[in-house]
Amino acid sequence: GNSVTQMEGPVTLSEEAFLTINCTYTATGYPSLFWYVQYPGEGLQLLLKATKADDKGSNKGFEATYRKETTSFHLEKGSVQVSDSAVYFCALRSNDYKLSFGAGTTVTVRA
Amino acid sequence: DTAVSQTPKYLVTQMGNDKSIKCEQNLGHDTMYWYKQDSKKFLKIMFSYNNKELIINETVPNRFSPKSPDKAHLNLHINSLELGDSAVYFCASSRNALAGTETQYFGPGTRLLVL
Numbered sequence A: 001g002n003s004v005t006q007m008e009g010p011v012t013l014s015e016e017a018f019l020t021i022n023c024t025y026t027a028t029g030y031p032s033l034f035w036y037v038q039y040p041g042e043g044l045q046l047l048l049k050a051t052k053a054d055d056k057g058s059n060k061g062f063e064a065t066y067r068k069e070t071t072s073f074h075l076e077k078g079s080v081q082v083s084d085s086a087v088y089f090c091a092l093r094s095n096d097y098k099l100s101f102g103a104g105t106t107v108t109v110r111a
Numbered sequence B: 001d002t003a004v005s006q007t008p009k010y011l012v013t014q015m016g017n018d019k020s021i022k023c024e025q026n027l028g029h030d031t032m033y034w035y036k037q038d039s040k041k042f043l044k045i046m047f048s049y050n051n052k053e054l055i056i057n058e059t060v061p062n063r064f065s066p067k068s069p070d071k072a073h074l075n076l077h078i079n080s081l082e083l084g085d086s087a088v089y090f091c092a093s094s095r096n097a098l099a100g101t102e103t104q105y106f107g108p109g110t111r112l113l114v115l
Helices: none
Strands: A003-006 A011-014 A019-021 A023-026 A032-038 A044-050 A056-059 A062-065 A075-077 A086-093 A099-101 A105-110 B004-007 B010-013 B019-025 B031-037 B043-050 B053-057 B064-070 B073-078 B087-094 B110-114
Touching (some): A011 A019, A019 A105, A023 A086, A032 A062, A044 A062, A099 B043, B004 B087, B010 B019, B019 B031, B019 B087, B043 B064, B043 B073, B073 B087
Parallel strands (some): A011 A105, B010 B110
Antiparallel strands (some): A003 A023, A019 A075, A044 A056, A056 A062, A062 A075, A086 A099, A086 A105, B019 B073, B031 B087, B043 B053, B087 B110
């Protein structure tokens, strides 16, 4: 079956630090990959996505590249802000119409 | 302009009660979903409807029954509530799950606490 494994948190950083959240997946077929973000007390929002190998998704300074050879979709941001404090979810969607989520990584950015 | 809305936002109730959560989307999407998020933030799909037809039905107790009166609404009814049902329930929608891979849009969540 499909599954997503992402690095466990919580992650605490200082402002302007570099952020990486690792995500690897197992899937049949050719999945699409997503990063969703959940700010405190809110629902999930799509942060970025990639639908095929070597695609790079980017948004709000975040980037992730779909690496088929390593089955990975790591999220990176070069300089985080306090407003980036949230829970980040890696997810995949294959041919069964379902989004399979990772366990979520809580990121706290301190001023 | 709220894209995916849920009511109520908070729900506190006693064990054994029956309750409903409502979801509406004004995006013109064909597919809607219910997810459960537990206290550790883990998210799991429960159900999905496409044009009022059930397309995903995960292993959930049959105390949970979804109902889609039209493609803009997907309600979740829960019978005989148990302590373990306490969680945040998210509704989501997407253009058409059967047409391929695409983005899901989430509602703000309903925080259910069973006492």
